[in-house]
Amino acid sequence: MRSPLLLAAALCLSVNAASAQNLLIRGGEVHTGTDAGVLDNADILIEDGTISAIGTNLTAPSGTETLNAGGKPVTAALFTGVSAIGLAEVEAESDSVDNRLADLHDTPMRPEFDVTPAYNPHSTVVPVTRVEGFGFTLLGASASDSIIAGQGQLVRLDGGYTSFAGDKVLFITIGGGSADKAGTSRAAQWMVLEQAMAEAKRPSRQGEPALLTRLGRETLKAYTRDGTVVFAVDRASDILQTLDFAQRHGFSAVVAGGAEAWVVAGALAKANVPVLLDPLANLPNSFDSVGSRLDNAALLHAAGVDVGFSGAETHNTRKNRQMAGNAVANGLPWEAGLAGLTSVPARLFGMSGGELSAGMAGDVVIWSGDPLEVTSAADAVVLSGKVDSMTSRQTRLRDRYLPRQSDLPRAYIKP
Structure with a gap:
């Protein structure tokens, strides 16, 4: 389950990114899906919804939002x-x-x-x-x-x-x-x-x-x-x-x-x-x-x-x-x-x-672990350079009914 802190950070960033033109994803294990293979500690710069550069220590235009991948696997959206x-x-x-x-x-x-x-x-x-x-x-x-x-x-x-x-x-x-x-x-x-x-x-x-x-x-x-x-x-x-x-x-x-x-x-x-x-x-x-x-x-x-x-x-x-x-x-x-x-x-x-390379759509996912393992989850989803809020009807229902004080009877828990 994603932590409330991570969800709040993603939501905050998505609000800013919705009006931003550029996004820099910093320091990920980037699975390019191309002949370049997997790039360690790599950055992805997305401008106007399109990937403009992939490499290490990229510099971005002033005002670019930054999302830190923290060394986690990064792939194209699925x-x-x-x-x-x-x-x-x-x-x-x-x-x-x-x-x-x-x-x-x-x-x-x-x-x-x-x-x-x-x-x-x-x-x-x-x-x-x-x-x-x-x-x-x-x-x-x-x-x-x-x-x-x-x-x-x-x-x-x-x-x-x-x-x-x-x-x-x-x-x-x-x-x-x-x-x-x-x-x-x-x-x-x-x-x-x-x-x-x-x-x-x-x-x-x-x-x-x-x-x-x-x-x-x-x-x-x-x-x-x-x-x-x-x-x-x-x-x-x-x-x-x-x-x-x-x-x-x-x-x-x-x-x-x-x-x-x-x-x-x-x-x-x-x-x-x-x-x-x-x-x-x-x-x-x-x-x-x-x-x-x-x-x-x-x-x-x-x-x-x-x-x-x-x-x-x-x-x-x-x-x-x-x-x-x-x-x-x-x-x-x-x-x-x-x-x-x-x-x-x-x-x-x-x-x-479908791949991460310059000129492709800025559709990127940061994963908690191996994306082909069921124990992993998407930590952040980016479509056209905009970070998703990571909320849905299911997450809202989860948050609505998730117990806050599990030591109390059900009738007293988050009514």
Whole structure:
């Protein structure tokens, strides 16, 4: 638990930094995520929200706020994985869930569905996630009526309404869990996807039954020009079909899930297709994941596949750090584990950041210890050079009900 003194200091500094243009982080163990490696006792100078210099004994312009890292680990802000942060406040309350499409029956597939207009940066989930050291997420469309779920985009968790980065991303779900959305068969899933691609590449014909609207055809066709498509897929044979489908239609594919990805690691490396992996998947909880194993990430990395991490539920995406730590515990090199939370997803989805170097976004976290250990915590979170208050609905509830005099009965403690 963070000390009240540390919380007060972070809050005080954030108030000043909110109006400041520059910030100097002094004396950290800086994990750059670049060829420069780890820099001991290094400083980071952030000017106008961007890292301008990294080195020792840096001098800063007059009026620059200073944050002392005290030799602690310093990294780029982390990636939550694919989520519905800012799109789903309470899953049990449909009025607050905006990441999936249902009951539009005029056409079966709506690739034009885009979740980003519904993003609420003031969702209580945003600061809950941010104070744990996470600075960006990939908003994902969740499959409901169709295996083509819709579009999402990377967004920085800085509280801005327009903090999106990179291009839109299309989400497609393949496998046994989504078979009921396409003829109850894997073969039917590929059949209707091929039909949708055929529709997208030619004008509609009068009176012909269609899977897509006019806008849906235009949207899907646009992705054939090297657009990024995230395929939620686990079974090795389905992954191979995904690679073939993406190559034939000009998609830049990303595999999400990939429980059996290690089986086809060579094919993924040859196709240069990365995997957003859930490294905690180690049990055959479906017929799509019979081959699950804890060293999946290590095997993929050894084969030359870029590995990122995703899979935690939206309200617990901060556990993505624990997931990366488990991958490292099962053979993945530590540096690759950190990259899977930072530089890999930033590069895949077009965000400036994910590493600490001049010219990158000033999104930095100071950690109490090893960021891939569950016993460590974020001591300070900096986004665009502004220090976060490190408060959220959860910390306020904690402070509201934390006993002050534990020797008294509950009725007398902080009413």
